[in-house]
Amino acid sequence: MADFPENLKYTTEHEWLDGSTPAVIGVTDVAAEALGDVVYLELPEVGATVEAGAVVGEIESTKSVSELYSPVSGTITEVNTEAVDNPEIVNQDPYGKGWLFKVEVTGAGELLTAAEYAAHTGN
């Protein structure tokens, strides 16, 4: 079953971010489910400046590849190297161990609440 923690914000591109500083960003379980088993992650460089809505990396599964967007503008402070080494944790724990990168936020893009995201995905 799809699960959207209330404390997170979401994007229509199926990323989530939390409210901490720097903000932690990952993909939702809807994305993880749709992708199938994640086998390769390309994440942005630490120190890179990213813009809300821009492509910052890619997520590759056994069957397909999709682009990873940043939900916010800011500077990358950390990427999850454990997820790069063991991409299956994105499927196993998309809101926890499977987080992808952290951003020192300078500006937010369009974000959805859990309820809005659930409505967007038809859940």
Place this chain on the structure above:
Amino acid sequence: MADKTTPLHDEHVALGASMTPFGGWLMPLRYTSDLAEHRAVREAAGLFDLSHMGNINVSGPDAAAFLDHALVGYISKVREMGARYSMICAEDGSVLDDLIVYHIAPGEYSVIANAANAELVLAKLQERTTGFDVTLKDVQAGQALIAVQGPRAAEIMLATAGLAEDAEISGGTAFADLKYYACLRMRFDGEPLLVGRTGYTGEDGFEIWVSAERAVALWRALLAAGEPLGLVPAGLSARDSLRLEAGMPLYGHELDTTTTPFEAGMGRVVRLDKVSDDGTPVPFVGRDALAARKQSAPARVLVGLRGEGKRPARAGYDVVRRGEGTAPGTVVGRVTSGAPSPTLGHPIAMAYVTPEVSAEGTELAVDVRGRAEPFVVVPMPFYRRPQN
């Protein structure tokens, strides 16, 4: 037109499968995880619904001679209850479909076609019946095809409730003696059915044709017998990665109407040596073009590629020469299938390349969305099952 559903559709939905359109059918893509299903087939067994495959019954006094004429293989040499991988080609030698032909009774054959090509194959076969005393019948409707694939497949078949051997209909062959690429009649709940020891995964396994009425019962009986032995239902995604590891072509990827069997490295299926009962060569459809093609140097050849990095190549990506850094060099080919290999742990791909870069060990690259990822030409299959 809406996608057709198989007699097992409700089972897939109840098992939580993600369904996907494939060749005009709505089929299970995966039930849980592609990787878990793939690994189950390599280590224990997987259960597949293949009811989308076309099934054309060919019967009559000239059935064998007709198939020798209509297909590129030497079908009249296939013994009763034997099976053969073959192809149907156009006059120009291009591949219309790849097939498995089962010799199911004296003067009677089953031709199994890919779902997307089933109608075309039936039409082409029908066109080629002129002068032959033969009857073609589309027998797919009303049937299901279920496959059990994996090292524990035989054990699971034997443990399946209601599935029994019957010497009266098996022609005296015991299930234990059923050879690879042969078939056997068994009974399920009393109903006779055909079991082939064939598959598309690189593992030992069986394919079972069952009436639509009993399909669900057989599916459940196989699952019940197999689950304690590690069997899981497996979808098209696992089927695709399994066949790719086994170096098996997929129509629409490695084979199509721009390809002859020779480019695909499958020249062995073309039997130019076929002769009729009177000893004259069989002028089968595509023979002249294929004979000429066999003599000429190929413009491109199918090769296996092993990725040296982590990023997989996908169908349609360019194969390039290695250049400076990560900039893609000159294009020398195109990927037809590619995926991360779950068994081997690195990317694998099949690609058509120009002959001068087709030798084993040739260091190439694939343009993965603008970046050259290193790949090297390797022999196929990528994976071969351990022999007992």
